[in-house]
Amino acid sequence: MSEFKFLCPVCGQHIATDSSASGTQIECPTCFQKIVVPPAPTSPSKYILSATQYIHPPAVPHAPAPPRSVSLTSRKGFGPAVFAAAALLCVLGGVIYMQCGRSSDPNPETLSDPAADSAVPARPAAVWRLNLANAEIPGAIAAGKIHDTEFVCDRAVLQNSSLQLRQSSGQRPDAEVIVYLFTNDPRDLIGKSFSIGTNDNATNPRIELRWKEDRLQMTQKFTNGLAMKLQFGEIASGKLPGKIFLCLPDSTESCVAGTFLAEFKTFLFPKHP
Secondary structure, eight states, X not given: OOEEEEEOTTTOOEEEEEGGGTTOEEEOTTTOOEEEOOOOOSSOOSSOEEOEEOOOOOOOOOOOOOOOOOOSOSSTTHHHHHHHHHHHHHHHHHHHHHHHHHHSOOOGGGOOOHXXXXXXXXXXXXXXXXXXXXXXXXXXBOEEXXXXXXXXXXXXXXXXXXXXXXXXXXXXXXXXXXXXXXXXXXXXXXXXXXXXXXXXXXXXXXXXXXXXETTEEXXXXXXXXXXXXXXXXOOBTTEEEEEEEXXXXXXXXXXXXXXXXXXXXXXXXXXXX
């Protein structure tokens, strides 16, 4: 097997991989678009190959079923009999309704509200604070808000030196919280914990927010003035569990708190002398 380089057709990122990966589908480490690895060159060339963007095949709509026709007058005299029976049922239903209404409790205070009975308890909102003294990490899935938009993490990824918490409705994340950690191997984070306050003088991890506004991709970065608790457990089933409490000093008080289960993801990058 030999190594060759190619470009991402969306963002132009240089990616290197083995010839055995030709024709497979991967995710670009920069723009997270799904691309197909091009065939390996058969001879040395000064030109760099380009991958192709993976396009999901459109779903084929199902044809609606033809409506069934029902005949109410299959034989002579059947139609009037049906209408007479329906009228009788209506009369009986009205009598039963009146009797039930008289026997019910007239006191409105004892009546239950159907909407209140069927209400589903709301997800507890993450509390924004820059003081970690009394900060508690909830046991639910990591959630909060990014620029006044609700955020719920549905996928966590440990890629090289970054922890990525994503919310997606399709193939590309709609919103994302990225924590850049100072490590060369994500497995070094096993059992580690971080506690960073707004007045800490140590080198803080860089935080990046990504979200959409009117179909535009927005990005905001933070290097200080933030508060974060980050804890990692032990690997289970090939994934690394963790907890996070993160509050950022933006004008909308963006924050995320809860648990996550991160998967490991690595890429081969070009080797520089």
